[in-house]
Amino acid sequence: xxxxxxxxxxxxxxxxxxxxxxxxxxxxxxxxxxxxxxxxxxxxxxxxxxxxxxxxxxxxxxxxxxxxxxxxxxxxxxxxxxxxxxxxxxxxxxxxxxxxxxxxxxxxxxxxxxxxxxxxxxxxxxxxxxxxxxxxxxxxxxxxxxxxxxxxxxxxxxxxxxxxxxxxxxxxxxxxxxxxxxxxxxxxxxxxxxxxxxxxxxxxxxxxxxxxxxxxxxxxxxxxxxxxxxxxxxxxxxxxxxxxxxxxxxxxxxxxxxxxxxxxxxxxxxxxxxxxxxxxxxxxxxxxxxxxxxxxxxxxxxxxxxxxxxxxxxxxxxxxxxxxxxxxxxxxxxxxxx
Numbered sequence: 001x002x003x004x005x006x007x008x009x010x011x012x013x014x015x016x017x018x019x020x021x022x023x024x025x026x027x028x029x030x031x032x033x034x035x036x037x038x039x040x041x042x043x044x045x046x047x048x049x050x051x052x053x054x055x056x057x058x059x060x061x062x063x064x065x066x067x068x069x070x071x072x073x074x075x076x077x078x079x080x081x082x083x084x085x086x087x088x089x090x091x092x093x094x095x096x097x098x099x100x101x102x103x104x105x106x107x108x109x110x111x112x113x114x115x116x117x118x119x120x121x122x123x124x125x126x127x128x129x130x131x132x133x134x135x136x137x138x139x140x141x142x143x144x145x146x147x148x149x150x151x152x153x154x155x156x157x158x159x160x161x162x163x164x165x166x167x168x169x170x171x172x173x174x175x176x177x178x179x180x181x182x183x184x185x186x187x188x189x190x191x192x193x194x195x196x197x198x199x200x201x202x203x204x205x206x207x208x209x210x211x212x213x214x215x216x217x218x219x220x221x222x223x224x225x226x227x228x229x230x231x232x233x234x235x236x237x238x239x240x241x242x243x244x245x246x247x248x249x250x251x252x253x254x255x256x257x258x259x260x261x262x263x264x265x266x267x268x269x270x271x272x273x274x275x276x277x278x279x280x281x282x283x284x285x286x287x288x289x290x291x292x293x294x295x296x297x298x299x300x301x302x303x304x305x306x307x308x309x310x311x312x313x314x315x316x317x318x319x320x321x322x323x324x325x326x327x328x329x330x331x332x333x334x335x336x337x338x
Contacts (some may be wrong), residue, residue: 022056028091032070038208043090049297053287069161088272098131115272117288124309127228132201155190163203230264261304
């Protein structure tokens with residue numbers, strides 16, 4: 001009883017101190033992608049509500065820092081951003097795996113050392129899908145499996161981004177007839193080029209498509225989904241579209257897919273820099289949890305058609321550690337796909 005009272009007193013004192021620290025201050029939320037993409041939409045939704053749950057109720061200032069599939073923002077957050085609890089960020093779900101694979105001299109962060117807040121989505125009601133134009137040559141994923149068959153040209157952002165790395169995995173590990181063209185600044189830019197006919201399709205979150213390109217989901221759309229990634233079962237909305245695991249031809253391919261899909265349990269990650277003082281990191285993590293359960297935030301997310309299935313700080317770190325424990329032979333296979 002005495003111990004519980006003491007802990008409660010310490011917790012109350014820490015919150016009180018943080019309230020004084022944050023009062024009248026601004027907290028910066030860095031987003032590793034341009035405005036209007038999926039990561040930006042999730043982060044801005046969080047930004048509108050999380051300030052009310054941080055002691056002292058600071059103002060949340062959003063700063064987009066695009067570049068290199070959010071690697072620029074991730075490096076900045078780890079090495080440059082203030083470590084006093086006044087900065088946190090959102091970056092690509094594949095950044096932790098990219099760091100663990102190694103071989104990229106531009107990576108200057110260690111994922112396990114971030115102050116993890118959590119993820120707004122574990123992809124429970126979402127999928128990463130391969131969109132393609134409807135045509136006579138490519139009616140299903142099987143058309144892309146035929147040796148010498150039609151080729152689907154897709155645009156991607158950059159190495160380390162989900163769309164690019166999954167595109168390469170589908171092309172090189174599963175031998176789908178896909179041509180990957182990287183270098184686009186955002187998913188919206190890729191979608192525009194698809195609509196112009198310069199590309200045949202793209203990889204994008206199903207929920208993000210509802211927000212970015214809802215017209216693709218209409219019955220008369222020129223687009224259709226060929227494959228769903230990051231699913232153990234088919235989405236109810238896509239009962240006739242196979243999952244990537246379903247089209248794996250052997251155990252080796254299945255193992256690669258399972259590891260590549262693991263980051264989707266942290267589909268919309270948020271983290272602060274390393275070495276944030278313990279009381280402030282605890283309050284940021286608590287604020288993230290409270291926001292993800294806040295009825296006002298959830299109503300906002302529902303209005304925006306965002307999928308919310310939160311993962312909190314401890315589980316996030318456990319998943320990062322699980323990634324780090326990936327057998328070396330699988331990591332080597334993934335490296336060879338890059």
